[in-house]
Amino acid sequence: MTVAELLDQAKAQGVMICTAESCTGGMVAAALTDIPGSSAVVERGFVTYTNLAKQQMLGVHAETLAAHGAVSEQVAGEMAEGALKHSDAQLAVSVTGIAGPGGSEFKPEGRVCFGLAAKGGPTHTETVEFGAQGRSNVRCAARDHALYLLSQGLVTLAQK
Structure with a gap:
């Protein structure tokens, strides 16, 4: 699903979206707001x-x-839940990770944790190991995965 399709789906469902970002520094929100409407x-x-x-x-x-x-x-879970609590949105995605350079033995470069929270539903969390592919690439991959999670969240909300 493209970002435009994601926004169209959210609009059709009457769902407002919010983001809570750390390592992506607003890239998810920027990708969403790049689309007119x-x-x-x-x-x-x-x-x-x-x-x-x-x-x-x-x-x-x-x-x-x-x-x-x-x-x-x-x-990541608390970030997504907090974003819902501190907004009027029905769906929130969160991103927190080690974009690099660097990292540690226990938290390597490229590890990003995500949260997805929806009003009235359980919070989903997951970790993706993008690997040490460089700061820009990790951040872009994390942005894209967060957008994917939002699209999946809309599918789940539509089924309720």
Whole structure:
């Protein structure tokens, strides 16, 4: 599904979308708002690059960050849920990861965690290992995967 098709589907379903981004720095929201008419379905985007921003803007728990780190499915889930709570959207996607360069033995470059939350439904989280393909490539791959997750979220909402 193209971004334009995703937006058309959201509009047809009456679904507003929001994003909560860390390593992508707003690239998901930018991809959505590059399409004319996106204001009908893009409610808002949060760029929460620091742990403090994740806590203040999205309500991510300090305990979750301390226990699992910012690059974790637990934090990605709380980011997506917080985006829904702090917006009027019905569908939220979150992205947090190590775009590079660098990383560690436990959190390598290219590891990105995603969250997808929908009003009235369970939150889905997943981790994708994009590999050490360079910062720009990891960020673009993460953006594209987040858009894919939004399209899947719309399919799930349509089935309810």
